[in-house]
Amino acid sequence: MEILTMLSELTTPDSLYYWETWIDDNFFLLAMFVFAIELIRYVFKRRISWQLIGDSATNFVTLGFLFVMVFIVGLAYVGAFLFAYDNWSLTHLPLTGWTVVGCLILADLAYYWEHRFLHSNGFAWGTHSVHHSSPFFNISVAYRFGPLDWFFPFFFHLPLVLLGFHPFLVLMCETIVQVFQTLLHTETVKRFPRPIEAVFNTPSHHRVHHAANKRYLDKNYAGILIIWDRMFGTFAREEEKVKYGIYPAVNSVNPIKVLFHGYWKLTQQIWHAPSWAYRFQLLTRSPHWAWEQSQKRRRNDANPS
Template sequence: MDWLITRFSEEQLYALEEWIGEWFFYAALGILALELCSQVRSKSIRWKIVGDALTNFVTLGAFIGIALLFFGVYIGALYWFYEYASVIQLPNTLWVLVLAVLLADFIYYWEHRFMHRVSLGWASHTVHHSSPYFNISVAYRFGPLDGILPLIFHLPMAMLGFNPWMILLAETLVQLYQTALHTELVRKLPRWVEAVFNTPSHHRVHHGSNAQYIDKNYGGMLIIWDRFFGSFEAEKEKVIYGLTDPIESINPFVVFLHGVWRMLVNIAASKSFAEGVGHICMPPEWSAVRALRLQQAAQSKGLTGRGQS
């Protein structure tokens, strides 16, 4: 059992993260090819599906660019908390990595829930949900804040003594597991797997705009967090993918920026400072209701104006 306590250097952790991420990306391209071939065979392929997939990879490029721009801040903040605010500094061993992945998965659940239930998070995460299709390329459909906001949630791991590179590796493993869930090629897995782990079936529900599927199944690797915290929903009726207010575009600039743009428009139209803050901190439906009321008021004024002229 000595391999459980074998120490990894920070360079080895970084290299492992890079290797796993690169290897999985090529595997994902292979899975996407299988998905598209399956659609060609079933005659359900559409050029818009291909265009949507290409748009997903453009958003990936934008996400990587922003993440690299802020990487110094991200890793620097983790190191500061690790060096000056940690209660202990844990060794870089395999058993610590297993513990880090479990904790990162628990944190991912709450991070993911935040991205859905707070307008600032949704302004970015809505990009990921805006595709009306569901294939592995959708896993690479990122928003402009997706590489920044996770820092807030992972700082406690540094305070608990996990090395910053261990934290990044654990984050990557949880994210890559999530990537593999974006497919319709896999239907249902054995009951015990569906009971404990997040599966393609569970994640299809998460991407559904059906009323009973909205804001369900936030989990990363494990679905037990959703079962315990009351956000689980099983896949029953056919999933309708995308947003309840679809953007109807495969333009990568529209896709990547539509959520942040909507938030900024809502803030600019606010009648008070408190309302402006609400468009950042309140749930997305809070902003949607106020935006609808503003639109209805504008239409009412327009009708009144035409009646008087």
């Protein structure tokens, strides 16, 4: 109860804006400190390479692109939340410790479904595949963003505003979930005690999510709580060695190629599609469906009847 009372004192609209800004400004420094430790670990394990360094640098370039896009559309994003809150929300919930905790849990659930959506159709995968395209797994990969990664969160977090949570509280909870996610991108931490692994998302669970192994595909979408994956049937435990990246591999540290490879590939698929119905399915069906269809077409071309 004391924690909830303290949260109540800190949750005025002004303080929410302050804490969101503080998290954004200071957490990056912590992440860079952790990344430096990871680089030292790579050196001691003799796994450091120019490809890894180039890949990491590319990750931060894509982060810079995201910052530019957020700067351009950020005011519209916040303005739309505020307009919806003032005109369409079911109620205006008070800013208390309970509503902070409730909003954070719901924001985490919203993140799960947003993340799952990004894997479910070609249009969204075109941007999210950038995040999965690195053959490495370290803190810098958390900052590997696609060209439309700023676009999709709005639609999954807007319902929280319509339920009556203050927009700045929703934005702060979005930020907390993203910050938690960042720390999961590491091979340094193996596993936590079982109770933690059972309830929370961990580096082990998130390594599974980034895996290209067939048994791990489309698993562990969680943000903070892994219980969502357990509830909705998308959980997988890390059991075999993880292979990172996507197929086909990007094989480049050119930031422009990395940033736009997903939509470039999708554009090529649409251009060479045999029909408009097929083009529509490329946008709306999963990338696995598109891959299976391409394999069928290749087999048919190689063995015409």
